[in-house]
Structure formats: structure tokens, C-alpha cells
Amino acid sequence: MSRFTVHDLAATIDARAASGGEVSYTRKLLDKGAEHCAKKLGEEAVETVIAAIENDRGQLIAESADLLFHLLVLLKARDIKLEDVEAALAQRTGMSGLEEKASRKREG
Secondary structure: OOOOOHHHHHHHHHHHHOOOOOOOHHHHHHHOOHHHHHHHHHHHHHHHHHHHHOOOHHHHHHHHHHHHHHHHHHHHHOOOOHHHHHHHHHHHOOOOHHHHHHHHHHHO
16 A cells, blocks of 8 residues: 555645535635635644644544645645645755744844
8 A cells, every 4th residue: 555645635635626616625615715725724723733732642643634634725725836835845954943933034
């Protein structure tokens, strides 16, 4: 059995985005707009934090999956590809997290 990746999830979201809204939760989310998708992401983020605070491993795993899904749906709603996010992450790997945060403060 091959490993399911975030890229597989992104491809599934792309395929479901192309389908009709009556059969696809993804399509229904996208049809409600990016703002709705952002709210759903926020809800999932809060649920993920709660699971982590409660030290509920199973729930944390489930909520993390929901969080990743809703993040990718929001990116799709804003026409941002996973590869764009990966490129931003790749740029950051050349410096420490503290250096990267400091550079963002100087840029802002």
C-alpha cells in the first residue's frame, strides 16, 4: 500500500472542485466562497488546539487531518497551489526560525 500524501489530498480536492456541488463537500465549500472556507479553517484550528490541550491523541490526529483538508480548500479558493507554499517553506530552510521571524519584522 502506498503512502497517502498532502499532494494526494490536494489532487483529490482539485478533482472534487471540478465536480458538481450536490455530490461534493469540497465543491459546496468552494461555492460558499473563500471567506466561508477561511472560517471553516479557523474552526478546525480551534478544534485542533483543544485536542492538543486535552492531550487526546486520537482526536488530535483527526482534527489535524481536518485542518490540513480545510487549509488546502482555502488555498484552492484563493487560487494558491501547494507548490507555492512549499516554495515559501523552502526559502525559509536556509535560516533559523528566529532569523526568519526577525527578517519578516524588518520587511513589514
